[in-house]
Amino acid sequence: MKEDFLHYVWQYKKFDFSNLKTCAEDLLTIINSGQYLQLSGPDFFNAQIVLNEQKWAGNIEIHVKSSDWYLHQHEKDQDYDNVILHVVWENDAPIFRKDNSEIPTLELKKYVSKEVLENYLKLKTQKSWIYCENQIGSVEDFVLNNWKERLFFERLERKEIPILELRRETENNWEAVLFCMLAKNFGLNTNGEMFLKMAKSIPFSVIRKESFEVKNLEALLFGTLDLIPAQPEDNYSKVLRNQFEYSIQKYQLDKKNIEPVQFFKHRPDNFPTIRLAQLAMLYHENQNLFSKIISISKVDNFYSLFDISVSDYWQTHYQFDKESPRKKKKFSKSFVDLLIINTIIPFQFAYAKNQGKEASELMLELIQSIGPEKNTIIDKFSSLGVKSKNSFETQSLLQLKNEYCNKGKCLQCAVGIQLLKA
Structure with missing residues (x-):
């Protein structure tokens, strides 16, 4: 399990959020899950939640284990003073603010469906070249074409x-x-x-x-x-x-x-x-x-x-x-x-x-208007069913391979997100 999966689950609400409770059994309602800015500090900014009918506004921090809070020394960083909810996969330790008040914790594994988890594990199982090599050829043209334009720029x-x-x-x-x-x-x-x-x-x-x-x-x-x-x-x-x-x-x-x-x-x-x-x-x-x-x-x-x-x-x-x-x-x-x-x-x-x-x-x-480039990366994508007609497409695929596939950023990639929905 990695944090990028939890970020994906939280950002796209890929869990049952109709009857949430914190680890302290407080009723939890999510009004706004926050903005995923991928900056220093908490993972999601400007979120809004309701805890036992009390509305809170602030930031959300996400970890695989709640003890990672201390592992990353967030208790010493004032950027985390405004965290209103700690979202984790596994709650293995209570987390406290500087004033010794406990930060509410939501354990996500109780609410994520088996299907979502299986799709993630299927995608992230190591392959010989890229994680999605057995699936990328089935991605809808509309999704892939829009993603290629973003990759090109x-x-x-x-x-x-x-x-x-x-x-x-x-x-x-x-x-x-x-x-x-x-x-x-x-x-x-x-x-x-x-x-x-x-x-x-x-x-x-x-x-x-x-x-x-x-x-x-x-x-x-x-x-x-x-x-x-x-x-x-x-x-x-x-x-x-x-x-x-x-x-x-x-x-x-x-x-x-x-x-x-x-x-x-x-x-x-x-x-x-x-x-x-x-x-x-x-x-x-x-x-x-x-x-x-x-x-x-x-x-x-x-x-x-x-x-x-x-x-x-x-x-x-x-x-x-x-x-x-x-x-x-x-x-x-x-x-x-x-x-x-x-x-x-x-x-x-x-x-x-x-x-x-x-x-x-x-x-x-x-x-x-320029023909496709020829290299081993483009040839490999072609063998997986992703063929290129021009250099716009080959440049996009080079960006995909070098900046997403090689770095395991499947959950920041339109292809990976599409496959998780399958």
Whole structure:
């Protein structure tokens, strides 16, 4: 038995409350079960009850055992002075206030039906992947679809957090924020943090000034990440080395100590050199990239925006001083989709909120126009009967798995609540 089940039973009144009595045999009537705010302090705020015809208003605290009150040291916390009812599964000890008056206790197990308890135990029996894996496929589409929308925006709000942190660090410079977020995602999971440190170490005013010459941008990006050979062999490498040293002096930039980027286990088109070359070309060809990003609302327009190649040198190289067969090395559709999902939509969402604009419908339209992501989590949900038609649904399912299933929050999940009603 866990407290989350008791919270669920109390919040949704899943017990026989027609003839309640406290453990002291006082008649109990619940007028208002209170607000479940999930904050510090008592579990339910602003409840109203009647005890032996005396009306009380205050808070409700819930525990598996009444002795948990002392285990959690609530008797020392003034936030619990206004508790008017202690709701427990098992009453194993009387509980007293600071003035030695006993707090009324309701023992819930006397009033919860066998069916409700069995549904809970069935749901919470450990499975191989998620608790409801044998039942989730039977959940009504209406319930699941509404829950997916809530999950999507929860995930979007989580992705918004680092964007807002960058906004504070850059003193509200949204162009700099966009550059940092794009750089991080160009680095993918392996090199994302190093790319982000690189982007944060170069003032965006410098990026803007140098974007008119792609080699100057490349020199800044490659040089900051210490990718240009110390003793370059070919002419272009020498040009970038000299340009980087010149830029360091010109803009009085500090040479940051950034961890080496990783090439290992990457396909050549995902080498950090190629991603940096693409990032440089993106800003070279779009000096007004910020205004384009915040104004585009159709996925096809994003595909057009990112329809760029790399500079001539990188069409015949994957690494410095090592020539390879010519290839334009354009963005793949799947990579642009990842940028839209993980960078652009969260950025547009955060910027719109900052400007006091409502963008929820636009975000939904955009994410629903992108095909479903492919990964082991989505494949597993599909095998359980929960299939995805687009990235809105896959993003929602990732939030469900990571923030609810993995953390056992079945009773805070619309799926779990629906299954308990079965």
